[in-house]
Each structure stands twice: as structure tokens, then as C-alpha cells.
Amino acid sequence: MDGLTEAKLKTLAGARSFERGVGYLAAVSGIEVGEDRIRASVRGTERYTVELVLGGRAGPAGECDCPYGQEGNFCKHLVALGLAVIARQDDLPHLRKTARERKKDLDAWLSSLSAGELLALVRDEIAVDRNVRRRLESRAAGARGDLAAIRSHLHELLDTGPFARYGYVEYADARAYAEQAGQAVSVIRSLTGPDRVADAVVLAREAIELLAGVVESVDDSDGWLVGIGSDLADAHRDACRAARPDPEELAHWLITHTLDDAADLTGIDPLDYEDLLGAQGMSALRRRAVEAWEANRTGWAEKHLMQRLAKAGRDIDTVIAVHAADLAPNGHTHLVIARELETAGRPDEALEWAERGIRDSENLAEVDTALVDHLCDRYTQADRTADAVTLRRDHFTARRTLLTYRQLRAAAHLTDSWPTEREGALSLLRTAAERKGHDDSRPLVDALLDDKDTAAAWQAATEFGAHDSQWLTLADQSRTTRPADALAVYRRLIEPLLHQTGNDVYEQLTSLLLSMRECHRNLNTPDDFTTYATALRATQKRKRNLMRLMDEHGL
Structure with a gap:
């Protein structure tokens, strides 16, 4: 069984996921045993497809299409399938042998079919499985070099219409839409020929734009579309590496995309393309970034891009210029600039910016306290x-x-x-x-x-x-030196609590009573406290928890 044990499952999943997986054992169904892989469905928040790989060199591994599993984790659903497999340990050799024989029989049968019979078989599958049909249509369009057909197919894959109710894809339908939309990545990656990679670059960008256009109309609580966006970004980068597009054109697209809302969907970082852009492209990238920033100096995306590019190029003056173009009135930006300059080994300028932040502040009561702390620290260090x-x-x-x-x-x-x-x-x-x-x-x-x-x-x-x-603090600090005054404070603070209920109130009351008792002891009037406590018990006797606390403290 390739060493699959409960201990190994716990190591793979962690103690928490393992314990949760035990509770999902009864939710495992439809187990299919292959030579090296075992697939099943596990009913969780919804039905998930789970696959265990038992024949790998690194030992057991697995995949699950639940959100946690998609992040690369060995989830509770995989644990549940693993436990089900362990329970069928004695049957596994026979089931694997059967799986090998079925595969061999299927290959033999397919090999025996004529071209016409194979074509008829494929047509039957296309008729009943739209995913198979779409994949084959993409292959056919790619083989023909039919860019228009591939583009049409991408639009169809990313169309939310069939899944949207009243123009919105609800949570229950989001996964089905994501499974369809995710095929767009395969379509683009299928364009691998030397004469097709340029088309792959173009179509990847179009797919990113289409996906970004529907995000607001899909309940993507589980992050399916973000995953697809990331996959499209990877496909675009790989296509660019193969196609080597014009550096200036690529720089223009990267800047436009980075400053667009779609950037949150793909996570594309222009600096990841530095090897493709080369000196010419990086120069264009910086030039266009400056143009965008100058057109919108207060835009967060523009500022962030400029700062990253400037830091990557070790251009501290540009970093400072970007910050200085939008100074916060409370001096926080001055502090950021001062820290940047200190890091760059320019302490005199850093101090000047920190002092300027204090001077420029219209109201010292609202100045960033971190700036005051920073400047005072620097003054102290400089004697x-x-x-x-x-x-x-x-x-x-x-x-x-x-x-x-x-x-x-x-x-x-x-x-x-x-x-x-x-x-x-x-x-x-x-x-x-x-x-x-x-x-x-x-x-x-x-x-x-x-x-x-x-x-x-x-x-x-x-x-x-x-x-x-x-x-209360004054009374606590004065029980010995001025017990009469402290006693008056405690009695006043007790009065409103006598009309309230709840364990927190009772604990406060008990604490105050203990302080009162100490004051009476310091005043040599313990009998007065006894009289007070007895009267209080008489009026508060229905509050059993209070009575219990007073008993515990001898009150």
C-alpha cells in the first residue's frame, strides 16, 4: 500500500486536519482505484473531487479541489479518503490489478477500431459531454490556425450568461462557472507552436480582460476566479518568454494592466518581466510609469508602481519625489521619507525631512506621534x-x-x-x-x-x-495614610452596584468590601464594618453568587 498509514496521514495533514478528516470518513463515496491513483468524492460544504497518489517517489500525496486543498494543502477530505483506503487495505492489490487489466483492455479495444469507428465514438462523446466538445473544438481551431474561432471559444468559456440568475452568478453556481472559465487557460497553453505563441500572448491578455470584466458579477467567496486570474498570468508570462514580444509594446501593456483593476485579479508584477523587457523595455516601463504618475500623483496604484520601480533601480531620489508629491498633513509621509533616506545612508537629509514634518504640521496635536518619537530619538543620539x-x-x-x-x-x-x-x-x-x-x-x-x-x-x-x-486609584493608594477618606470613596462606589446584577458586578462589590474592611481595621472600627456587611447581606440575600463570594472571603 506504498506505506500509507494513519501516522503518515497525520504527518501530511497535521493533527487538526487529521482529526477533522476522521469525521468525514462516512462522506467518502465513488472510490475509483487506478494503478497509482485513487479518486473519490467527499461531501463537505459541497461535493469535492479528491485524488490520492500512492506510487510517487516522495511517498503519498494528494489533490483536492476544495479551497484549502487548492492552496496545496493536504486537507481533511484527503485524510478521509486515505482512511477509507487504509480500511480497504486487503482489497487494494486486487483492485489495482483489475484497474491495470481494464486499462489494457481499453487500449486494445481502441486500437482495434477503424478510423471511422473511432470518429463515431468521439462524436458520441462530444454529444454528451460539452467539456470534451469544447476542448476538441479548441484543438481543431488551433490546428487550423483559426484565431477567430479560438477567440470566440474563449468568449464562450468566460461568458457568465448560462450561470447567472438575474445577471449575477450566485455562490451555488460560482464553482461550475469557474470550472468552465478555467478551461481558458488550457486553450491558451495549447498554442505552443512557434507560429502560434504570439497569438497566445494576445489571447491571454484578452482572457484576462474578459475575466476582470465579470468578477463583479460573480460571488467568488472561495477565490476561484483569483486562481484562474493567476493561472492566466502565468500563461501570459510563459507565452511572452516563447514569443519575445516587442519590449516597448510589452512595457506599455504591463503599465496599463498594473494600473487597472484587473491587476488585483492576476497579481502580475512588471518586474517579473525584467529579463524579457531588457534595457530598452525597462527604460520604456519607467518612462510610462512616470507619465502615469505625473497624470495622477495622488493615485495609490501609480505611487506604488513608481516606488517599486525606483527602489528596484536604487533610485532613492525618485522614491523621495513620489512621496513628496503627496505629503500627509500629519507628517507621516515626512517620516516615511526620513526612514528611506536613513536606509540610503543620508542621515542629514533624513533629519531635515523629519524636522520639516513638524514645521509643516498645522496642528501639533494631530501630528503623527511616530514622527515625534523618531525625531526625539535622533536628537538624543546626536546629543x-x-x-x-x-x-x-x-x-x-x-x-x-x-x-x-x-x-x-x-x-x-x-x-x-x-x-x-x-x-x-x-x-x-x-x-x-x-x-x-x-x-x-x-x-x-x-x-x-x-x-x-x-x-x-x-x-x-x-x-x-x-x-x-x-x-478608586486614589482610595487604594490612601487606605493607610487617610483611611477615612478612602472609606468614603469605597462606600460611594458600592452604592450603584447594589442595584445591579451579574458576576462581574459581584466581583467588583466583593473587592470594594475587602478594601472597606481594611480601612475600618486601620481606623480601629471593625465592628462598624461588621454592621455594614450584615445589613448589606440582608438586603442582597437573593443574589446567591454574591453571597457565595462574600462567604469565600469571610465578609
């Missing part, structure tokens, strides 16, 4: 720590958040200027809190808490107000 502090101060002044406060503190510590900077920063936060009240007091309280200045934070919260989360 310009005072400039780093200045930038951090300006950024904090514009944004006034806990993060910008921390960053200013870290920078100021390097210059031993934090006491002065802190005084100015806190003054700014106090002024904002005085003007706008509760909502603008949060940064002030957060900053004081982050400085571990609990007394000042408590004073600010009392004077300007604070959010409950800040009050």
Missing part, C-alpha cells in the same frame, strides 16, 4: 537632548495626555530639568482644569498619580473633580 525636551514640551502642550506627560518627563530627566518642566506642565494642566472643570481635570489627576504624588492628586481631584476610576 541634542535639549532639542528633544523642547519638542516633547511642545507636543505635550498641544496634546496634554498622560503619554505625552510621561514622554516629557523621560526627556527632561536626561537634562536634569524635570523639576522645572514638571512645574510648567502641571501649571498647564491646572489651567485647563480650571477653565473646563471635571472632564479636563483627568489629565492633571493622572499625571500626579503617575508621579506618585498622591496627596497632590487627592487635592486636585477634590478641587476639580475626578472620574470614578481615578477616585
Whole structure:
């Protein structure tokens, strides 16, 4: 059995796919045993065709037309067929022998038929199998050199009409359409003669255009059409290698295609054609790319193409020019340019662009924080720590958040200027809190808490107000030094929770009660807590999960 075992299946598929494949064993049907291959159908989301190859040098392998299998993976459907084959291990030698005999008998019978009988047989097959008919029609058109007939056939293969309901190919019909459309690749690849490869180039491009034209009218959730687009791209590239089209004409088509929506379908990369384009074609490619970009400097596809071509040619100045033509107002593009210049070994210009990003920003509160971080890092590395502090101060002044406060503190510590900077920063936060009240007091309280200045934070919260989360932090940090004040906070935070239900609420309540108990202990009033907890139990006794949590914590 060529070494097929459950262990080998698990190695091929991985533990997860193997376990899932076990559940599909009953879905295997129509097993056909050949000399080296075993085919079957497996019913999954839909019916899939599965084939195991047992006679290869590298050991067992397989193919499945499910989406996961089409990516080259040994899927759960292949596992299911493999398990079915293992279960029929004793029958395999006989079944293979029978398959060889059938093949031998078929060859002998076909060889015995006259030309007329063979022709009649082919005509019968054409009458009942349209796929056979189409393949033979393509061969016939190719043999005649009938380009018009081949083109007509391609249009027929890529026509969604027979599969579309109300002008749209729904998910249930998408696979059938894809199976038909996929034959277009075989049609193009059949044009292999030296006098036909130029036609193959033309027809591949037409097929790509036709397929791109129907994508929006097909539910391609499983990615069938993307796979066909990729196959058409491969056929086009191979045809170009054989036909060696005019480099300038090829460059023009590549640029046009890359900037078209069809590029997402095929994934064609102009740089993959560099060996075919040569110096003349690459020059034309760059020239046309520049023309397209100059006509639409803000177009994503145009910019991306220009950047790739410039990087491939190590033309950093062109890369910079492309970025500079569409600068983001928040300084992000300046940062991208600075990094490109640093990579190119031009640090002075990189620093200039980073600084320009700060200068050009209309509002420092909206500037890309990564640009500020980058520039401060460069200032520090260049021993310009005072400039780093200045930038951090300006950024904090514009944004006034806990993060910008921390960053200013870290920078100021390097210059031993934090006491002065802190005084100015806190003054700014106090002024904002005085003007706008509760909502603008949060940064002030957060900053004081982050400085571990609990007394000042408590004073600010009392004077300007604070959010409950800040009050809780203040209470947690003050249970020992000011237990009475902390106790008042806990009792206030508990009150609204008593009217709510849910395990999260009960856990919060329990945590607050534990903190209250500690405060009473610090105040030497444990009996007061016992009285409070007993009263709370009486009013909350229907909340069994809360009672359980309180019991677990001895409350």
C-alpha cells in the first residue's frame, strides 16, 4: 500500500486536519482505484473531487479541489479518503490489478477500431459531454490556425450568461462557472507552436480582460476566479518568454494592466518581466510609469508602481519625489521619507525631512506621534537632548495626555530639568482644569498619580473633580495614610452596584468590601464594618453568587 498509514496521514495533514478528516470518513463515496491513483468524492460544504497518489517517489500525496486543498494543502477530505483506503487495505492489490487489466483492455479495444469507428465514438462523446466538445473544438481551431474561432471559444468559456440568475452568478453556481472559465487557460497553453505563441500572448491578455470584466458579477467567496486570474498570468508570462514580444509594446501593456483593476485579479508584477523587457523595455516601463504618475500623483496604484520601480533601480531620489508629491498633513509621509533616506545612508537629509514634518504640521496635536518619537530619538543620539525636551514640551502642550506627560518627563530627566518642566506642565494642566472643570481635570489627576504624588492628586481631584476610576486609584493608594477618606470613596462606589446584577458586578462589590474592611481595621472600627456587611447581606440575600463570594472571603 506504498506505506500509507494513519501516522503518515497525520504527518501530511497535521493533527487538526487529521482529526477533522476522521469525521468525514462516512462522506467518502465513488472510490475509483487506478494503478497509482485513487479518486473519490467527499461531501463537505459541497461535493469535492479528491485524488490520492500512492506510487510517487516522495511517498503519498494528494489533490483536492476544495479551497484549502487548492492552496496545496493536504486537507481533511484527503485524510478521509486515505482512511477509507487504509480500511480497504486487503482489497487494494486486487483492485489495482483489475484497474491495470481494464486499462489494457481499453487500449486494445481502441486500437482495434477503424478510423471511422473511432470518429463515431468521439462524436458520441462530444454529444454528451460539452467539456470534451469544447476542448476538441479548441484543438481543431488551433490546428487550423483559426484565431477567430479560438477567440470566440474563449468568449464562450468566460461568458457568465448560462450561470447567472438575474445577471449575477450566485455562490451555488460560482464553482461550475469557474470550472468552465478555467478551461481558458488550457486553450491558451495549447498554442505552443512557434507560429502560434504570439497569438497566445494576445489571447491571454484578452482572457484576462474578459475575466476582470465579470468578477463583479460573480460571488467568488472561495477565490476561484483569483486562481484562474493567476493561472492566466502565468500563461501570459510563459507565452511572452516563447514569443519575445516587442519590449516597448510589452512595457506599455504591463503599465496599463498594473494600473487597472484587473491587476488585483492576476497579481502580475512588471518586474517579473525584467529579463524579457531588457534595457530598452525597462527604460520604456519607467518612462510610462512616470507619465502615469505625473497624470495622477495622488493615485495609490501609480505611487506604488513608481516606488517599486525606483527602489528596484536604487533610485532613492525618485522614491523621495513620489512621496513628496503627496505629503500627509500629519507628517507621516515626512517620516516615511526620513526612514528611506536613513536606509540610503543620508542621515542629514533624513533629519531635515523629519524636522520639516513638524514645521509643516498645522496642528501639533494631530501630528503623527511616530514622527515625534523618531525625531526625539535622533536628537538624543546626536546629543541634542535639549532639542528633544523642547519638542516633547511642545507636543505635550498641544496634546496634554498622560503619554505625552510621561514622554516629557523621560526627556527632561536626561537634562536634569524635570523639576522645572514638571512645574510648567502641571501649571498647564491646572489651567485647563480650571477653565473646563471635571472632564479636563483627568489629565492633571493622572499625571500626579503617575508621579506618585498622591496627596497632590487627592487635592486636585477634590478641587476639580475626578472620574470614578481615578477616585478608586486614589482610595487604594490612601487606605493607610487617610483611611477615612478612602472609606468614603469605597462606600460611594458600592452604592450603584447594589442595584445591579451579574458576576462581574459581584466581583467588583466583593473587592470594594475587602478594601472597606481594611480601612475600618486601620481606623480601629471593625465592628462598624461588621454592621455594614450584615445589613448589606440582608438586603442582597437573593443574589446567591454574591453571597457565595462574600462567604469565600469571610465578609
